[in-house]
Amino acid sequence: MRALIVDDEKHVREGIKLLADWEGNEITEIYEASNGEDAIKIIRSLNPEIIFSDMKMPKMDGTQLLKWMDEHYCAGKTIVVTGYDDYHYMRKAMHYGSSDYLLKPIDPEMLNDTLIRVVNEWKAEEMERINKLSKNQLINKMKPAYRDQKLTQIINNVPVDKFVWEEFRLTKAAAYTIGLLQVSNIAVEQFGGDKDITFFTLLNIINEQLSKKSGGIAFRYITSKGEIVLLLKKNKKESLIIAKEIQINIQQLLGLTCTIAIGIEVNSAVQLSLSYQHAKSMIMNRNVLRNNQEKIVINNDEIEIKSLMDYGSSIKIAIQTGEMDAFHSLIGQIQTDFIQKKQLCLRQLFHLENEYQMLSARWYKEFNIPFSLPTDLEERIQSFIDKEDVFQLEAYKDRKKREIALL
Structure with a gap:
């Protein structure tokens, strides 16, 4: 002292x-x-x-x-x-x-x-x-977790007390629209690999913008990893304008290009899950190969998902030859079949990666090689999405070639 x-x-x-x-x-x-x-x-x-x-x-x-x-x-x-x-x-x-x-x-x-x-x-x-400071720090630390939990429940149609709506100033809205932003691995890497700091920073930027517009609130959607949900107290047209402003802010402050999908406009809380599912569908069906496409997604077509299992016999022959050239030819054929009109969506990529891991497990088991199936399939795909929010196909293929060569 x-x-x-x-x-x-x-x-x-x-x-x-x-x-x-x-x-x-x-x-x-x-x-x-x-x-x-x-x-x-x-x-x-x-x-x-x-x-x-x-x-x-x-x-x-x-x-x-x-x-x-x-x-x-x-x-x-x-x-x-x-x-x-x-x-x-x-x-x-x-x-x-x-x-x-x-x-x-x-x-x-x-x-x-x-x-x-x-x-x-x-x-x-x-x-x-000291006790008061610690208590306040704990309360401040718990606030985002409480917000994320309660608002996730609303999106999932879990009943919450009406004071929750009042607490987050979500009442008295003529229309609601859900916006959805997926946080890429490249964004997390920009913050030293710390996901919590990444979400904290992005949510601060987004909620500051929403506060200025009295537009709603953004939160971390805890049901699905890597998602930020924008619960907007606006119709679809107004939500689109706000989403573009948020996108510009993130680009200017963090140097990151992010895609935001805008769901359907609804007029009640029980319909918010419909708006979320629509936004999720658009995120999953967006073309991840093009850099010049609109990063605010409001509509896209359902894409037919192709199966890697259709190539089971060709994969078996390639493995039996023991030559990588056979796989290079096969990978080229799969790319041609899967990517038509330079279109490749996240839904197809997740499906492809899942089937690839299942086939790999089958062959590792046949050759008595110890293995464990990865549980982070979504993150494995997200790791190939760059700062411009574009999937790096060639890097992904090179990774698969190395894995196959090791087998």
Whole structure:
């Protein structure tokens, strides 16, 4: 702990330094000032816990110092030291929160009794401040988790109390529209691989924009990994404008291009899941090979999903040859069949990756090679989506070729 002695008389400062039991009260640093102005400089730079202050001093007296501390530094405890047994000074000292006062000449026993009591008061108040800060930090930490849980329940048609709608200011809307943004692995990598910080940053950007427009609220959709849902209190046309502004903000602040799908417009809470499912369908069916396509998706066609299992016999022959050239030819054929008109959607990629892992497991098992099926298929695909939100097909093929060559 630190102590500051403020008095224009040096012998008084020396007397307090000599008489006080600093070590017994865990005070290791003692500073001095001859007036209130110098005291304020020390308080601002060193934050002493205990301050002894004279009342009559040049430049700035004790009353002015106590007033300043009452307004700017309430964490310190003050002991007034005065040679005047004057009610006027004592009243001022008490008014501005002084803990106690000592009369000159200072009695050593009175000094140390007062110091012990004031130090204990400071410790008790500091513990209360720490507990309050910890409690507030915990509450602030839990707020996003609470928000994400409650709003996810709303999207999933789980009944919630009406005060939840009021708490998040979602009532009294003529229309609701769901926007959906998928957080790519490249975004997470930009934040050192920390998903929580990535979501925290993106949600701050998005919710700040929504707050300006009174447009709704964004949250982390905990049912599905890597999704941010925008619950918009707007019709579809207005939601489209807000989504474009959010997209521009993310691009300018983080250098990331993100695709946002806008679901159908609904007019009640129980229909929000329909709007979400529509937005999800558009995200999954969007073409991930094109860089110049519109990144705000409002409509697309359902795409026929092809199966890797149709190539089972060709894959078996390629494996039996034991030559990578056979697989290169087969991969080229699969690419030609799967990608028509330069169209490839996420739904097809997830389906392809899932079947690929199943086929791999079958062959590993046949050759008695230890294996474990990955559980992060979605992340495996997302890892090949770049900052422009485009799937890197050639990199994905190269990865598969290396895996097959290892087998």
